[in-house]
Amino acid sequence: MKKIIVAVDGPSSSGKSTIAKAIAKAVGYNYIDTGAMYRAVALYALRNGLDSQDLLPHLDQINIAFTRVEDGSQHTLLNGEDVEKQIRTLEVGNMASQVSPIKEVRAFLVAQQQAMGKEKGIVMDGRDIGTVVFPQAELKLFITASPEVRAMRRYKELIGKGEKPVFEDVVADINDRDYRDTHRAESPLRQAEDAILYDNSGMELEDQMKDYLRFFNDRLH
Ligand code: DC
Secondary structure, eight states, rough: OOOOHHHEEEEETSSHHHHHHHHHHHHEEEEEEEHHHHHHHHHHHHHHOOOOOTGGGGGGOOOOEEEEESOOEEEETTEEEEEETTSSHHHHHHHHHTTOOOOOHHHHHHHHHHHOOOOOOOOESSSSSHHHHITTTSSSEEEEEOOOHOOOOOOOHHHHTTTOOOHHHHHHHHHHHHHHHHHHHHSSOOOEEEEEEOOOOOOOOHHHHHHHHHHHHHHHH
């Protein structure tokens, strides 16, 4: 059967990772979380006391991979260590947002992402998948939701992880990240011209999935 590439882009907490994972599971494709790759680089920098520019000579010492764990979910490995939990903190998210605008960091990770998609049959989520990593992807989704909805999702997610966020800080963090992601010089977050714009504010995943799977099946023919 024909295999395609599904590119899922969008701002922070738009739900794109959940969506990309659910699509991959439904159609039997591999799922690649590129945000996790930027987060792993950020964690490496933080652990080694490197600021964004000092990091560059160390890139070749960073090995990022994914592994499937017992419950069926996918975890990120940094130099062989499972860092799935460590990369999901606000601190690492903020550092990821500082290292991700660096051209060399992007080139380092984009080359790995392109290699992962060589055989197609993948769902990849990020900010630049439909514009830079796979401009030829057969299906491109640009997922968004209102800033209030996204801040509330992020807030609940952090509470669920045992953190004690202040809602106003989460809103400010989402706004800052949106600004940085859309205004950076290197591969800013933007919708590819041929991407489907999908606003999922107030929608359940189950209802969204009907649309995504319809788009997917349309692209197979
Ligand atoms: O989606 P996320 O919050 O896990 O992403 C972490 C950071 O990495 C965020 O600042 C955006 C950046 N990123 C990027 O620049 N390009 C990608 N393809 C994925 C994430």
